[in-house]
Every structure is written in C-alpha cells, then in structure tokens.
Amino acid sequence: MKSERTTVRRLPERGQYDAETIYEVLDANFLCHVGFNADHGPVVLPTLFGRDGETMYLHGSAGAHMLRTMKGGVPVSAAVTSVDGIVVARSLFNHSINYRSVVIFGVAEEVTDVQEKLHGMEVLTNHILPGRWDEARQPNTAEFTQTIVLKLGLDEASAKVRVGPPHDHEDDLAMDVWAGVIPVFTSTGEPIDASDLDSKISTSPSVQTAKQRWSAS
Amino acid sequence: MKSERTTVRRLPERGQYDAETIYEVLDANFLCHVGFNADHGPVVLPTLFGRDGETMYLHGSAGAHMLRTMKGGVPVSAAVTSVDGIVVARSLFNHSINYRSVVIFGVAEEVTDVQEKLHGMEVLTNHILPGRWDEARQPNTAEFTQTIVLKLGLDEASAKVRVGPPHDHEDDLAMDVWAGVIPVFTSTGEPIDASDLDSKISTSPSVQTAKQRWSAS
DSSP: OOGGSSSOOGGGGEEEEEEHHHHHHTTSSSSEEEEEEEEEEEEEEEEEEEEEEEEEEEEEEETTTTHHTTTTTTTEEEEEEEEEEEEOOBBBGOOEEEEEEEEEEEEEEEEESSHHHHHHHHHHHHHSTTGGGGGGBBBOHHHHHHHHEEEOOOSSSSEEEESSSSSOGGGGGGGGSOOOOEEEEEEEOOOOOOOTOOTOOOOOOHHHHHHHSSSOO | OOOOEEEOSSSGGGGEEOOHHHHHOOOOOOOEEEEEEEEEEEEEEEEEOOOOOOOOEEEEEETTTTHHTTTTTTTEEEEEEEEEEEEEEGGGGGOOEEEEEEEEEEEOEEOOOOHHHHHHHHHHHHHHHHHHGTTOOOOOOOHHEEEEEEEEEEEEEEEEEEOOOOOOOOGGOSSSSSEEEEEEEEOOOOOOTTSSSSSSOOOOOHHHHHHHHSSOO
8 A cells, every 4th residue: 555655754653554554544434535636726625435445435416516527537635534632742842633544545436337336325325324225215316316426446545643642852841831632532412303303213223323433433 | 705716516505605604614623634736646634723814824844745845835725624413314315414614725835934933833833722832832943943834825715514404305204214413523531641741730721721622612
C-alpha cells in the first residue's frame, strides 16, 4: 500500500502502511472527505462511504455535481479521520491532537453492472447500519437509477496515527501549568422515533448495532 | 458569500449562505480537510484550524509537504463537517445523515508578518483551547521559524445542513420497521494528566473550557 505519494513525509514515525491499521480506521468511520479537481479548482466535499475488502464505495444522486465529475474516472483523494484527544503541552509548540487518519489516492470509477451496483449499495448501507439492507425496503427501479455508486480502490492508502501524552522539552517540565490529554470521542444517543412511527414498533437490530458501533469509537 | 462555485447544486433547500451559519459550523469544530492539487493529482489532508472573523488560520511544520505546496498561493478547498445523526428510513433510498458542513474555496496564503503570524498562532490555539495562549510557554525563535501559518479567507464559503426525521414515501409508512434518527455527537472525557506532571498541578481554565466546548456540540 506504499507508493511515492502515500509516503508520510512529516513525522514519518507516525506513518503506518499495513492494511489492518488502514481498515481499522476506515471501519471506525462512515464519513470521508473527497477531493477532486473541478474546472474552477480543487473541491473537497463530505460524503458517506462503505468498505468491502480493498474497495471503498461512495454513492450519491445522479444529479450531484461531485458524482457527475467523478464518474468520468478522474483522480480523487479521500481522507477519513478520527479525533481521539487534544494533547495539551507546557509549550504551545508541543500541543497536538491524538488522531487516526487514512488518506487514499485513486481513481473513482462508476459502478454500472447491476449486481455490483446493488452490492455497493448494500456495503454502504450495512457499513453504517449493519444489517439494515435486509430490514428496509430496497431500491425500486427509479431509485436505483437515480443513485450513482462509485468505487475507489484502497491499494494506494496510508494511515497516520498519534497516540499518547504530550512530549514537552525537558526545560519546560518544571512549569507550573497542566499538561496531559483531553479525550475526545464520538457518542450516540437514544434513537428518536420518527413522528409518523407506529408506537408499537421498536428499534430494529440494525439500529441497536449501529448505536453501539458508532459510540465511543 | 455566494459565488457560482459555492452554490449548492444538490438539494438546494439545504444550502445556507449566511455568515452566522457558516461561523457556527466552523466554531463547532477544530478539524478541517484541506484539498489542493499536487503534481500527482488531488490531495486531501486533515488539519487543525482556527477562525478569526472572516479568516481561517491553518498551521504546520515548515517541512510539511502540504504547507510547502500551499504557501505558494495555490487554490485550495477546505471542508468542515459535524455529524449529528443517522437518519433511518423505511426505504433504503431515504436513509440519510443529519449534518452541518461548510465548504470553502480560496487561496491559502502564507502569513509572513511577525505580528500577524503570532496572531494566527494565538487564534488557532485559543480556538481549540480557549485561553491557552496565555497559560503555556509561547514559541521561541526556533519554534516560530519552524512553524508556517497560512490564512484562508471565508468570503467564498457555503454551509449545508440537514436536520430532522426521515422523509419516507407515503406508500412506505405502513411498513413494520423502525424509522427515526440515531443521534451522533462528540464527547470529551476527563482530562488525563501527563505522566510527568507534578500531582499538585490541576487542570487549567483553558482545559476546563475546552472540555465543555468540545462536548456534545
């Protein structure tokens, strides 16, 4: 997974290239930021993703600018980041963030084969809400046509991770000021029923699984 | 703040252009994803930011690839996203995410004036840890020189917000499956002392303020 452009140039001790680390970071998130070159310059947009093995699936409306641009097969970069803590040092210079991030380079390709497109939709759905694909009504022809599915290979991806306490200069250790880490994490709350939901219907397994999956990860 | 390229093309009812909304989204976050064109194609990287009025400050090491590329004044795009919930519908097609996002277009310029550079550093520090600039040791000459500060104007920015329950098709409302929203939010934990911290030193005001600021926002 290491190529010239995925080599982490700054702080190389934070660069990690094994697939396991990359997949862990991706599977702890469902939002990525995708960048591509539009006519007027670079564009970065947030979008959802799902992962299946070495493939990342993205989706969107057939009318969306991003997808219209990308389906031609233009190069993209995508980044996925978890923030784990604010690192508070004695010197401002040594302040930092604990985080896990993955940066991907590749060419996003539209998935046109019907079976593969359905598979991509299922991967995306079940990445965010495990098992939801079999609980909800599946796309009808119009919905299927209105949705574009893109795939992006993970063969050119790198992870960068910072963990642990601040690293202060020895001369600063005697300062009378607090140093340490403020943990930051994602939480989920109690699911909120849709106002038009029959009150006899309780949350489904996919909702309970998602509530756990996206909490404190 | 509305230009041709910040016009939200998809779901225009979600596009919001007032400065207040844009600033609220930015001030609820400290991480952005910046995209630019490197020689080999688009690159998206996570980085910290601070906001002062209509200016976003970014920083990094003078050796960092991103900053070396950007300081020449190349066009960039930056996106900031808060995820607020997973929207669970009866149909897979109407699943969504509640979120608040800002996308910025502009040219990142290096801040070279000493006073303005110090100001940018202070803005960035106090955005993440309000008041920390006056608590910690400020940069010495070597640290100041090793740090690059960039500024990016917010005059070409747009916000996109989705709130509320799923919107299912009328024909799907009778389905025997749960629909609603799983709230997602950011939390902070109890600050963890650095192992080399004198146990008599307790957390400073900036740490307590940051703990509140970045919780459940």
